[in-house]
Amino acid sequence: MICDQCGERSASVIVKQQQHGQIIERNLCHVCAAENHSINVAFEQDPLAIHQLLSNWFPNSQASTSPARKEVVTCPSCGFTFSKFLRLGKFGCDSCYDAFSPHLDEIFKRFHNGNIEHKGKIPASYGTTLKIKKEIEELRKQMQVCIQEEDFEKAARLRDEVKALSAKLEGGAADGS
Amino acid sequence: MAVERFLQPHASSWMTNNAENVDIAMSTRIRLARNLTDFKFPYSFTEDEALKVDKEISSVLLDKGNELDYNFSHISIEELAQLQKEVLVEKHLISPFLVNSQRSGSVLLSENEELSIMVNEEDHLRIQSLQPGFQLQQAFKIANELDSLLEKNLSYAFHEKYGYLTSCPTNAGTGMRASVMLHLPALTMSHQIQRIIPAISRLGMVVRGIYGEGSEALGNVYQISNQLTLGKSEYEILQDLENMTEQIIQQERKAREAIALNSPMILEDRVYRSLGVLTHSRLLTTEEAATRLSDVRLGIDLKMIQDLDMSILNELMIFMQPAFLQQYADKPLQPRERDFARAKLFRERLNKKDRNSEGEDLA
Numbered sequence A: 001m002i003c004d005q006c007g008e009r010s011a012s013v014i015v016k017q018q019q020h021g022q023i024i025e026r027n028l029c030h031v032c033a034a035e036n037h038s039i040n041v042a043f044e045q046d047p048l049a050i051h052q053l054l055s056n057w058f059p060n061s062q063a064s065t066s067p068a069r070k071e072v073v074t075c076p077s078c079g080f081t082f083s084k085f086l087r088l089g090k091f092g093c094d095s096c097y098d099a100f101s102p103h104l105d106e107i108f109k110r111f112h113n114g115n116i117e118h119k120g121k122i123p124a125s126y127g128t129t130l131k132i133k134k135e136i137e138e139l140r141k142q143m144q145v146c147i148q149e150e151d152f153e154k155a156a157r158l159r160d161e162v163k164a165l166s167a168k169l170e171g172g173a174a175d176g177s
Numbered sequence B: 001m002a003v004e005r006f007l008q009p010h011a012s013s014w015m016t017n018n019a020e021n022v023d024i025a026m027s028t029r030i031r032l033a034r035n036l037t038d039f040k041f042p043y044s045f046t047e048d049e050a051l052k053v054d055k056e057i058s059s060v061l062l063d064k065g066n067e068l069d070y071n072f073s074h075i076s077i078e079e080l081a082q083l084q085k086e087v088l089v090e091k092h093l094i095s096p097f098l099v100n101s102q103r104s105g106s107v108l109l110s111e112n113e114e115l116s117i118m119v120n121e122e123d124h125l126r127i128q129s130l131q132p133g134f135q136l137q138q139a140f141k142i143a144n145e146l147d148s149l150l151e152k153n154l155s156y157a158f159h160e161k162y163g164y165l166t167s168c169p170t171n172a173g174t175g176m177r178a179s180v181m182l183h184l185p186a187l188t189m190s191h192q193i194q195r196i197i198p199a200i201s202r203l204g205m206v207v208r209g210i211y212g213e214g215s216e217a218l219g220n221v222y223q224i225s226n227q228l229t230l231g232k233s234e235y236e237i238l239q240d241l242e243n244m245t246e247q248i249i250q251q252e253r254k255a256r257e258a259i260a261l262n263s264p265m266i267l268e269d270r271v272y273r274s275l276g277v278l279t280h281s282r283l284l285t286t287e288e289a290a291t292r293l294s295d296v297r298l299g300i301d302l303k304m305i306q307d308l309d310m311s312i313l314n315e316l317m318i319f320m321q322p323a324f325l326q327q328y329a330d331k332p333l334q335p336r337e338r339d340f341a342r343a344k345l346f347r348e349r350l351n352k353k354d355r356n357s358e359g360e361d362l363a
C-alpha cells in the first residue's frame, strides 16, 4: 500500500482519526506519520494514539503471545512485558528502560526525529560521575586510535589518564559524592 | 479551604497584559516531567505508593518552596467537588488527566498562579510554569530553579543515555514541553496557516488549537510546542522554538498589514460587528464567542478599538467556559442556559457603563 500523504513510500502506519464524529483511517509511511501534525495532536490528548502507532510500527512483537515465541521481555521491577508497553504506550517504572533497552532506540528514533540520547540537564547528584564517565569513554576512543596508529607512547599516557579517572570515580562513589 | 481563592473569577498573573509581543503571543508555558526512583510510575503503582509519593513530594515543596519565595497551597484532587476540578482545568492549573486519575494525586499552586505542580499525573511530578506573553526564557528559569531545588531533596529517576525517565516515551530525555499560545487571525483569514503548520511539524515542533477539538483552532488561537525531548538540550529546544515563534509573529504582522491595507472597510465592519455581538447578544455559544473575541482582539491590536482593555478579553476566554459559568451562576446550567449566561457575562464585562440596565439574573 502507498502512503496517503506523500504517495511515494509504502505505508507502514495506519492512523485512525476522529473527525466530526467520524473515524477516518489513513495509511501513512513512517516519515509522514512522524511529521503528521494531527497525529501529534492525538499524542497529548489521546494516549491510545501512541499505542496505536507503536503497535503499527512493531506488529511482530504483538504476536509474542503465540507459543512459538517463548522469550518475552519482562521488566523485573514492575512486571510490564514489552508487549504490554507497546499496548499501553507507557512505561511501568524506571527499570523498564533498561529491560526494554534493546528495542528502545528504534522507538525513540521515530518519536524524536532520529535522536536516541539525552543531551540536556543532568541532576547535580549524577553530574560529576557522569562527566567523568564520558571523559573516560572519550579517552578510550582516542587510545584505540593511537594503538591503531602504533603511537604506543601516547596510548600509554592515555591509559594512565583513564586509570586516574577511574580511581577518582571509585573514590567518589565510596564517599558518596 | 485552600482551593477557594483559586476558583474565583480573578485573572491569574499569566493572563495579564504587560509582556512583550502580547498582542500576538498570549501566554507561555513550560512543563517538566519528573519521576522518583524507588517508586513505580503512575501506570503501575498501587494506591499505597501513590499516597507515599504525594506525601514525599508535597512535604518537600511545602517546606522548601519558601526558599524560592513560593507560598504553595496543597490541594488534594479527591477532596474537590467535580465543578471545582473543572474550574481548575479551565484555568489551565491542572490537567483533565489528573482529574480522571484512579489514584491519589494533588496539585500545589503558587500564590500568583504562575507555578502549578501536579503530583501523580502521568508522572510523579509535573512542574508547570506559566507566563503572560512570549517569555520562554523567563518561564523556563522559574521551572528550572524549582526543579534544581527539588532534586537536592528528592531522588529523580535519571538515566545516562535516556535522561529523565518518564511514563511516556514521547517525554523521555529533558521531560520538557515548552509552548507558546499564539493568536493568528490574519494568517488564518489569508489561509497561510495551512502552509505554515506542516513546515513547523517538519522541524520537530507541533501546532494545535487551544481547545484541541479537531484541526480547527477555536478563536484563531494556536499553541506551538516542541515535539522532541531527546537529542537536544533544553537551551537548544527553547532557541528553536523561540526562533520559530518570532518568525510566525512577524508573518502574522505582515498578514495583518496586508489585510488592513487591501480591505480596510471589510475588516473594520467585521471587527465592529463582532463587538456588537459580544456586547448585545442574548445567547452566545462557545464557538461564536471565541470567533468574535478573536475579531475584537484584532481590532484592539490594530488600534481600531481604543477604549477596551485587552486583559478583559484574556479573562473572558477563560471565564466563558462551562464550569466557570456554572460556578458564577452558582448552579448547574443546561447548554442553552450556559449560552444565555455567557452572553450576560460578556455584556456585563464589556459594557461597564450601562451595567445597571442589564439587571436580569443568570437564567
Ligand SMILES: [Zn+2]
Pocket (backbone or CB within 6 Å): A003, A004, A005, A006, A007, A008, A009, A028, A029, A030, A031, A032, A033
Ligand atoms: Zn508518506
Ligand SMILES: [Zn+2]
Pocket (backbone or CB within 6 Å): A075, A076, A077, A078, A079, A080, A091, A092, A093, A094, A095, A096, A097
Ligand atoms: Zn518496569
